[in-house]
Amino acid sequence: MNSVTIRLQPALACAWRRQTTRNSRRIRALQLPCYGASSTDLLPPVQTNLRHYCSGMEQEKGLLFRQLFESVSSTYSYLLADLETKDAVLIDPVLETVDRDIKLIDELGLSLKVAVNTHCHADHITGTGLLKKRLIGVKSAISKHSGATADILLTDGDSIIFGKHCLNVRETPGHTDGCMTLVTGDQSMAFTGDAVLIRGCGRTDFQQGCSKRLYESVHEKIFTLPGHCLIYPAHDYKGQTVSTVDEERKYNPRLTKSLEEFVDIMKNLNLSKPAKIDIAVPANLVCGLHDV
Template sequence: MILRQLFDPVSSTYTYLLGDAGDAVLIDPVFEQVPRDLALLQELGLRLLTSLDTHVHADHVTGAWRLSQRSGSRIGLAAAAGASGVDRPLQHGDRIEFGRRYLSVRATPGHTNGCLTYVLDDESMAFTGDSLLIRGCGRTDFQGGSPEQLFASVREQILTLPDACLLYPGHDYRGITVTSVAEERRFNPRLGGDADLGDFAGHMNNLNLPHPKLIAVAVPANLRCGQPEGGAALPATPDWAPLTLRFSGVWEIEPLALLEHMADAQIVDVREAPEFIDRLGHLEGAVLIPLSQLTARQAELDAQRPVVAVCRSGIRSAQASVLLTKAGFGQVANLAGGMLRWKIEGLPVAPDSL
């Protein structure tokens, strides 16, 4: 059996690829990372049967719908989540088969009301989502969460697995990749050792955490399995440079990729004139067209050539990318992180801006 643990640095999400006899499943795919996942599947000669989410995420948008559009894979999510677009509404005790292997579905609500844990057929590993993290667990203060439910879920459905069973979480913010039932039963400060329900509930009810930054976007999107609002179809993937499609519909280019492809693109800087010559400088060959003037001056750009929009942080240029796309420009990308990222990465600026 093939197991690959993949990581999204923006949300600190782990995605898991499991393959056997030419078939595969993906657990907790991330919308922006779908091209990476598809490339790996192709390289390994695997056919994606099903994408599975452990729950309706609040910190990133799932790649389930995008994978389905690209590969024809089915979408699996807890029936209790009530999401649209689900091909396999999953219940406790269901099986997800791939090749000669299968995953058993265990309902582990508490972080949200629709959390699932996926357990490999021989109980050698389990994928716990946010129900059980390494030396921690997911919060319980929104999306139908409940400390009492989560305590019971972890104690009865996860920590009852064999001691040697490896546990793979949905996130880790310290770079730790895997734990085990024995470790968590002994060392998890919230759910292991002699902790009882009173200890756990008292701790969870007083975390007072801010809501995830993307919750207003991620939860509604994930209740559509990651399909953009309005049923929009996926745009064709540009081939002039390696780009990343954000859930907002904006294509982004990383600074190093732009450095390699600058000769292929028109660079339009949408900052104000004083910013163009400030300490961040500007890119070689960039044309200054402030965002407030972009609509009136778009004729200065060649609609047949790729355009890269640039600003200080990537926010105004993302808006510029949307405006240019709506105006009929077919190849538009936003510089990820703007001039701030460019400067941090030590990349060259135009000599006349120094």
């Protein structure tokens, strides 16, 4: 390379070196770990390209992944499927978006096997019951400790199998008794429900909530995952879509505190009662099988 540079005129050599530097930076950017993003003001512009890279990486693993949003309750639902067998799992479906979800499942040629809730939600009615009525063979799933009725009652260490992929159950109580985090087999993605939100966490002032238990659950069952593991929460109220274990271990304003400080923070949130709690909880205890 040096011999070529010497033979160039000074101006041309300088331009050539600038172009070479830009190209090498692009190459290094594409080789960065696929950590996702949670806030655009914290990340460099190249992050937009990384989103496409993440999607491509999941397809290379033979995994289809879609993140879906319900705007009233700011709830995320997650569709995962084996690209070969077309077996699919839907995490945290919402009643109002069942038509959308079924349309997408049909368009992608998938066979929904399991509709699973990360916990018994208080802010929306699950779409599980209606999905079971509309799609043949769908099984409902929820934690054994939720007190809810479902076809599959899950406990710590259980797995939901779809094709050659799986979601492993980690019990993460504290927001409710039946909260669980679902982790892909390669520990590259974790669906944390309300246990860990992006730069936040679920409240602990109702439905068996316990701040101490939530803090311990997060630090023992979620923050022990690989740092690059992508965190996908059940809700976000600021337009953020994904974080990582490493980010939340470093920057979560609640969960980076000591246990005593965390308990004090949670005790003084003074949040209003969820608008749909009196309707949602009874319906979700029977997996949404009310008058739908």
